[in-house]
Amino acid sequence: MTQQAVIYCRVSSPKQVTEGHGLASQETRCREYAKHKGYEVVEVFHDEGITGKLLDRPNMKAMLTYLKKYRAANPIVIIDDISRLAKDIETAKDIETHLHLRASIAAAGGKLESPSIEFGDDSDSRLVEHLLASVAAHQREKNAEQVLNRMKARMMSGYFVFNAPVGYRYKKVAKHGKLLVPDQPCASVITEGLEGFASGRFESQGELMRFSFITAFSQGQVWNRAYAEDKGNPQSRFICRLSGQAGLEYPSGQRSS
DSSP states (O other), rough: OOEEEEEEEOOHHHHHHOOHHHHHHHHHHHHHHHHHHEEEEEEEEEESHHHHHHHHTHHHHHHHHHHHHHHGGGEEEESSSSGGGGOOOHHHHHHHHHHHHHHHHHHOOOEEEESSOOSSSHHHHHHHHHHHHHHHHHHHHHHHHHHHHHHHHHHHHTOSSSSTTEEEEEETTTTTTEEEEEEETHHHHHHHHHHHHHSSSOOOOHHHIIIIHHHHHHSSSSHHHHHTTTTTTTHHHHHHHHHGGGGGGOOOOOOOO
């Protein structure tokens, strides 16, 4: 009887899901490994846009449920690389998290394999596994540091680096990269509304709401984004509180009242 196997793939960011080919390349490599070993791939589990630091991944749970259901078949679990299992190996507690994932797979009846590393239970195999996991964690931390340093350098050069405020969007400009530009037609609506509020044309946020904010926002993403970011409060109040709409730059995650 042919040995059955399942494949587990994971990418960390939504951008990798929509723009990259991380999941497809991982699955292809795992399928090639299964073919080489003579395994029959019966299921593939993807966790999309899920960081390696999360223990409770939805499709990791689904895979464990599947393994328990078909425990009698002793299925093989194939991962492309040790970092697909967990990347957060930084402290003794984090190593425990990594080992917990491995132990959960074993307890569910699966056996972990990878084309990148041979898993084993002897001391030498565990040492190599921990070293590789630590390298994966270091790579994640290093990538985060590099992104932060580049953002700081770009800010020092006078560029805005955070999420585009409501009414703006990013546009790629030669020699400058991404620059903020008005997001029409919403930008014009916001401009007229805020200028009217500042000049006394609209005496309250309620009047601003009755202006054209409702019709302008209820049919597009700006309504949805304002609603989500302000946890359901009226979008006019949300926009009036944005420092960016007054031309004031502010650190990400901080707003003035």
